[in-house]
Amino acid sequence: MLHSKNVRRGIKTILFIIIFILIMTLFDAAFELDEGVTESMLTAYSNQSGIDTVFVGNSAGEMLDADLYSELTGDKAFNMCTPSQGLSVSFKNIKLASSQHKIGKVILLMTFDTANSEKYDAIDHVYDRVVNSSSPFHVRLINTIKKDFEQSFAYNDVNTEHSVNIWIPWENETLHGFSNVGNNLNRRFQRFIKGDRLGSHIAYDLNTIVYDRAPGYLDKNDTKLLQQDIGNISDLPIPPNMLSSDKLTLLARICSYCRDNNIDFTVIVTPHRSDYYDRFASFRTDSTYMSEYLNDFISKRGFIYYNTEDDPKLHTILPDKYFYDWEHVSGKYVVQATEYLTDVIRRLK
Secondary structure (H helix, E strand, O other): OHHHHHHHHHHHHHHHHHHHHHHHHHHHHHHEOOOOHHHHHHHHHHOOOOOOEEEEEOHHHHHOOHHHHHHHHOOOEEEOOOOOOOHHHHHHHHHHHHHHOOOOEEEEEEOHHHHOOOOOOOOHHHHHHHHHOOOOHHHHHHHHHHHHHHHHHHOOOOOOHHHHHOOOHHHHOEOOOHHHHHHHHHHHHHHHHHOOOOOOOOOHHHHOHHHHOOOOOOOHHHHHHHHHHHHHHHHOOOOOOOOOHHHHHHHHHHHHHHHHOOOEEEEEEOOOOOOHHHOOOOHHHHHHHHHHHHHHHHHOOOOEEEEHHHOOOHHHHOOHHHEOOOOOEOHHHHHHHHHHHHHHHHHHO
8 A cells, every 4th residue: 555655646747747847838938038148149150250359248348349350450350149148158169160260369348247256157158058049959868957956056045046947948049028938939839840940050069079178277377377466366456256266267268279379368358338337336446456356367367357447538539429338339339449449559569
């Protein structure tokens, strides 16, 4: 009798898990964007050839038009910046581009929160979804479960909503309004009918050894230098959450990767509105210390760091009216922003 109850209980548990997975799959299909900005960027990237320069970073970096930059410099550039892109995804983009092209220059267009202690990369799951989409179903399932487990426990977020939300993809990138659900489902249905899996032209190298073939890991000297740099954070008179050891580790790995693959690496703090530093009482002073630290961090690894706030002509060339918030340039002023950043990059050579 007891054995029979245990069997029934086991069957109910299995059925519950199956039903839960089906419901989550339906919600993912309905509410998670079929193709967001990250996927669109990677799709556009997959149609490029002969790239020698890439820009990476968050949405502030979208102020640079790669086609215009290419026209002004003679380089063949592509802008891989996307909203909420952290250093983890920036590093993936760099490795993707350098595994498929002869990349000679990488430019990180960053804002100061790129290096802060926020450990949750809002688009990491989107990038992984694109990568996994070109894999067989069982591989996608295994990779997803493995990554979700790792993220649930790696960030000490077990007692926060992040540990739960990681398992619910549609919560991270939800369509705004039920009116968009029909179009979203239709896009997925058409993609299924045509056999056109999301990322099928993008992600194959990310699922093979090609992606990690190039060198770029921290050697003993890199590790020792990084430990010293992380130890120096506590000496800075800034809030402890402004600089993260995890982000600095990623930044050091990017430097090592670029060094080992003969890539020029430049870090530029993007242009911003004149009141950018006035949003918090001590932010202007804190960011000065932070900028000096990052300049030392990048320069002693053999690369260039530049904060556009140090340019006295910044707010004359790019006045406040060009920005729709603290750090994002309005679409109609992208040409001016691109010309400005192109001039900055030329002067940094």
